[in-house]
Amino acid sequence: MPEKRIRVLIAKPGLDGHDRGAKIIARALRDAGMEVIYTGLRQTPEMIASAAAQEDVDVIGLSILSGAHNTLAPQLMELLKQKAWAT
Amino acid sequence: MTVLLGGTIPEADIPALKKAGIAEIFLPGTSTTRHSNFVRKRAARKTRQGLLNNLAVGVAQLDGGPVRASSIPVQSLPGRPRKRGSSCSGCKYFLATVSASAAVTAESRSGNFRVIIRRKIVQKYFRENPGGLTAGLKHSRQRPWTENPLPGPIPPRSSASRSCGGFP
Numbered sequence: 001m002p003e004k005r006i007r008v009l010i011a012k013p014g015l016d017g018h019d020r021g022a023k024i025i026a027r028a029l030r031d032a033g034m035e036v037i038y039t040g041l042r043q044t045p046e047m048i049a050s051a052a053a054q055e056d057v058d059v060i061g062l063s064i065l066s067g068a069h070n071t072l073a074p075q076l077m078e079l080l081k082q083k084a085w086a087t
Numbered sequence: 088m089t090v091l092l093g094g095t096i097p098e099a100d101i102p103a104l105k106k107a108g109i110a111e112i113f114l115p116g117t118s119t120t121r122h123s124n125f126v127r128k129r130a131a132r133k134t135r136q137g138l139l140n141n142l143a144v145g146v147a148q149l150d151g152g153p154v155r156a157s158s159i160p161v162q163s164l165p166g167r168p169r170k171r172g173s174s175c176s177g178c179k180y181f182l183a184t185v186s187a188s189a190a191v192t193a194e195s196r197s198g199n200f201r202v203i204i205r206r207k208i209v210q211k212y213f214r215e216n217p218g219g220l221t222a223g224l225k226h227s228r229q230r231p232w233t234e235n236p237l238p239g240p241i242p243p244r245s246s247a248s249r250s251c252g253g254f255p
Binding site: 029 | 095100103
């Protein structure tokens with residue numbers, strides 16, 4: 001059986017438009033042999049949680065440069081916890 | 088799911104974010120190798136955890152008190168139902184055992200794992216659900232659990248079975 005590839009969702013929550021770092025990380029993880037999905041800019045925590053569920057990812061990577069991390073990250077964690085996906 | 092965070096995060100905010108459940112925070116200047124190593128390590132751990140959780144879910148509907156714990160070899164175990172019909176290669180070959188009250192204990196030894204099953208509960212489950220644990224799951228490439236039925240009760244250990252067959 002082939003080794004399962006790790007699936008990663010790279011997500012950009014919030015309103016900042018700086019996704020070069022997220023793209024670099026996406027590429028680095030892809031080069032490391034993982035399957036990477038990038039959500040694109042300006043996602044809400046709800047969108048990220050639903051994308052993560054649909055893509056059945058193992059890991060979510062958030063990139064936040066707007067300073068809103070104290071709001072957005074706990075919001076996403078709360079959504080994941082509600083669906084019992086958080087580990 | 089493991090959640091990682093990167094960006095311009097003040098160090099003072101890190102403890103609160105970790106408390107919220109973020110697994111790791113990567114500040115500017117982190118090497119990309121560190122990311123991929125972290126993800127790989129973390130995902131391996133998570134896969135194991137997920138399988139255990141699923142087992143617990145599969146058997147959690149059953150009731151019954153604790154029975155003598157014993158380990159049962161199982162060839163493949165159901166993972167999450169996957170939307171994309173991808174194979175679940177994380178479940179190849181382990182010793183698996185399940186517990187009813189979701190109190191699954193697991194230890195990882197050189198890539199294999201071992202959980203504790205309460206045997207009677209599992210047997211009861213299989214009597215009531217002949218389709219096996221995979222009955223409701225879409226696992227196209229996976230062989231159903233029932234292919235490898237649970238063994239019967241453990242025969243009592245006799246001195247004969249322990250002997251090495253006539254070797255002096």
